[in-house]
Amino acid sequence: MTAPVRVVVHHTLIELELNHPRTARVLADAHELHRLVMGMFRHWVPDGERDARALMGVLHTSAVDLAQRTLALIVQSVVPPDTTALDRHMLAGPAQSRIVNLAIQAGQQYAFRTTVTPARYGHHNGRYTRDRPTDTTPAAALTWFTQRLQPDPAVDYSRHPLIGANAQPEQLTARTLPPLSGHKADQSIIVARSEIQGRLTVTDPTTFARTLTQGLGRQRAYGCGLFLVQPIFTSHHPAPTNQQSHNQTAPPLAAQTPMDTSDAPKPDPARRTRDKVSP
Numbered sequence: 001m002t003a004p005v006r007v008v009v010h011h012t013l014i015e016l017e018l019n020h021p022r023t024a025r026v027l028a029d030a031h032e033l034h035r036l037v038m039g040m041f042r043h044w045v046p047d048g049e050r051d052a053r054a055l056m057g058v059l060h061t062s063a064v065d066l067a068q069r070t071l072a073l074i075v076q077s078v079v080p081p082d083t084t085a086l087d088r089h090m091l092a093g094p095a096q097s098r099i100v101n102l103a104i105q106a107g108q109q110y111a112f113r114t115t116v117t118p119a120r121y122g123h124h125n126g127r128y129t130r131d132r133p134t135d136t137t138p139a140a141a142l143t144w145f146t147q148r149l150q151p152d153p154a155v156d157y158s159r160h161p162l163i164g165a166n167a168q169p170e171q172l173t174a175r176t177l178p179p180l181s182g183h184k185a186d187q188s189i190i191v192a193r194s195e196i197q198g199r200l201t202v203t204d205p206t207t208f209a210r211t212l213t214q215g216l217g218r219q220r221a222y223g224c225g226l227f228l229v230q231p232i233f234t235s236h237h238p239a240p241t242n243q244q245s246h247n248q249t250a251p252p253l254a255a256q257t258p259m260d261t262s263d264a265p266k267p268d269p270a271r272r273t274r275d276k277v278s279p
Contacts, residue, residue, distance in 0.1 A: 004103035005205040007212050009057060010080050011100050015092040016071040018064070022090055023071055030182035030191050030222040033062070037073075040081035059215045059226035061115050068092075076100075076226055078213075102212070102231070104205040106153070109232040110165075113197040115177060117219045118144035134192035138174040141194035145172065148216070153204040163216060164207030165200040172198035180222060191222045199232065 016023045026033045037060050038053065045052045057078035064071050070092045075081055083095035118141045119134050146169065150162035173196070180191040202208045215225030 002106065002205075004105045005209040007100070007102045007104060007209045009100050009213060010075075010077050010097060012075045012077070012081055012083065012095055012097040014073040014075065014083065014086070014095045016073060016090045017092050018069045018071060020087075020090045022087060027064070027071065028181075030180040030189060031184055031187075032182070033060075033180070033223065034182075034221050036086070037075060040075070040083060040085050041077065041079065042082065042085065044079050053221055054214070057213055059220060061223055061226045061228070074226070074228070102229075104202060104209045104212075106202055106205055108202045109234065110200050110202070110229040111198075111232055112200055112227055112229045113195065114216060114227045115193050115195050115224050116141070116145070116217045117192055117224045118194050119192070119218050136176045136179075136192045136194040138176065138194070141174040141176075141196055142169070142172055144194075145174070145196050150203050150207065153207075161216075162204075162207060163200075163211045164204040164209070165202050165211075167198055167200045172196060182222070189219075189222070191219045191224065193224060200229075 016026070018024070018027075022032075022036075026036055037058065041052070041056050041058060044056055049055065058075065059077075060073060060075045062071055062073045080097065083097070086095070117134060118136060146167075148160050148163050149166050150164055151166040153164075155162070175195050177193040177195050179193060182189045182191070212227050212229065216227060217225050219225070
């Protein structure tokens, strides 16, 4: 059997109070959110390093919980962040971190969730470019995503970078998310976003590991591209034994990005923080 491909990263869950001026600025400006995230990774690379985010493997995603009046921020990185760099008055609770250690094997199934910018090439202002209005409808997002599936592990590029996994279309869902915008003197951006979730089966462990660590698509500096996964154990890929479990940890999807719980029972507030990082 081929040896599994190991993925080891830090996941940090941070909940910010919506009723705080800096959080309001973070929601209103994608550049401000980027600065807040990268501010937790000072001194790991020299100041001014051009590819600092990519070198440290920093990806993030966020979601607003209007019922709790919080902004949940999930940060993935190769090196641990310094959460003391955050203004403690912004925090709804202590930041929580854990090491995610996955052994990626062909045939392993994962539940996943990701936020992407489904930008596609087309004609715009006389050019053939991706820098044009992005269609984030569910149908367009699913078309974009399925073009990057990899049913044949021998084919790792087919007009688009492939993700190292395959999926059945009926196991995928998508929804449109509000766009993010950002403005500064030399750059204004609009980050068009779609959320995709479902179930994947790994076909190329090396490529899938790269997808998990490097992200997918554009605007990765602004909260897109992070793949949040949770193994689905089967008879062919059973759950690890107690002695091995420390090498197979992954936070549940519910801990990684809030789901729609409008019809679900409300949790006990006293258990809310603890449950977010329970396996």
